[in-house]
Amino acid sequence: MTASSPLLQDRPLDLDPERLPRHIAVIMDGNGRWAKQKGLPRIRGHQKGVDALKGLLRCCDDWGIPALTAYAFSTENWGRPLEEVEFLMTLFERVLRRELREMHEKNVQIRFVGNLGALPASLQAEIDRSMAETEQNTGIQFTVATNYGGQQEILDACRAIARLVQEGRLAPEEIDEAVMEKHLYTKGLSHPDLLIRTSGEMRISNFLLWQMAYAEIYVTSTLWPDFDRESLHQALLDFQGRHRRFGKL
Ligand code: IPE
Ligand code: IPE
Ligand code: MG
Numbered sequence: 001m002t003a004s005s006p007l008l009q010d011r012p013l014d015l016d017p018e019r020l021p022r023h024i025a026v027i028m029d030g031n032g033r034w035a036k037q038k039g040l041p042r043i044r045g046h047q048k049g050v051d052a053l054k055g056l057l058r059c060c061d062d063w064g065i066p067a068l069t070a071y072a073f074s075t076e077n078w079g080r081p082l083e084e085v086e087f088l089m090t091l092f093e094r095v096l097r098r099e100l101r102e103m104h105e106k107n108v109q110i111r112f113v114g115n116l117g118a119l120p121a122s123l124q125a126e127i128d129r130s131m132a133e134t135e136q137n138t139g140i141q142f143t144v145a146t147n148y149g150g151q152q153e154i155l156d157a158c159r160a161i162a163r164l165v166q167e168g169r170l171a172p173e174e175i176d177e178a179v180m181e182k183h184l185y186t187k188g189l190s191h192p193d194l195l196i197r198t199s200g201e202m203r204i205s206n207f208l209l210w211q212m213a214y215a216e217i218y219v220t221s222t223l224w225p226d227f228d229r230e231s232l233h234q235a236l237l238d239f240q241g242r243h244r245r246f247g248k249l
Helices: 006-010 031-037 042-063 075-079 082-105 121-134 150-166 177-182 229-240
Strands: 023-027 067-074 109-113 141-148 194-197 216-219
Touching: 006 042, 031 042, 042 067, 042 082, 042 229, 067 075, 067 082, 075 082, 075 141, 082 121, 109 121, 141 150, 150 177, 194 229, 216 229
Parallel strands: 023 067, 023 194, 067 141, 109 141, 194 216
Antiparallel strands: none
């Protein structure tokens, strides 16, 4: 997409296009509370949350943010009532089936990260299909963390690296940041510059622990289903007011 593309005109004028994050990660929290406030069952919050994610993906794409990673389901979320877990798994599958064509047409490159092998087989099939179909796309990198745990990701990487050492293909001294990166689920993806968490919780809940080393953290009290274009605008204004030092002066 070029700078003169009509879609990009949508970007608020008070944002500096040169200082946008290259990668936004989002913890989409507060679906249940949103529903409760309205006297609705929790699942209605999850349904509405899908629309919010669609809107965010579209904004990032239109405004020139090249990567978006969304936390959809944590390894800890299996601890929720079975009914809610089953609803979410079905929802993910249905949404993926419904939205894949449009995302593909928009040149979105879709990727799922997490322990995908433990997801229902029919969901895995949709995930595989979506990743294979959009693999060659060159537009926004859209990553969905599903059955994702940051600690588990690091453990998986450690196991893979330990095997290489055991087989004599790598010396312990050779294990550095680059080797680690190569064994993460997010291999090849830049680290998030900005983490957005909705619904006011000041924690990262096992999300992208390695990759978040220098992310700017933005927490808003807005509940995820209400997170819209203006919410993103505010998060980006806040981000652009930060001074990132990376340990230097
Ligand atoms: C986030 O919303 C969605 C998932 C974890 C799947 P929640 O379901 O955690 O909503 P709250 O935190 O209970 O409001
Ligand atoms: C984090 O939200 C996980 C996702 C958004 C998928 P949670 O609602 O599970 O996090 P906690 O339990 O408040 O830490
Ligand atoms: Mg929550």
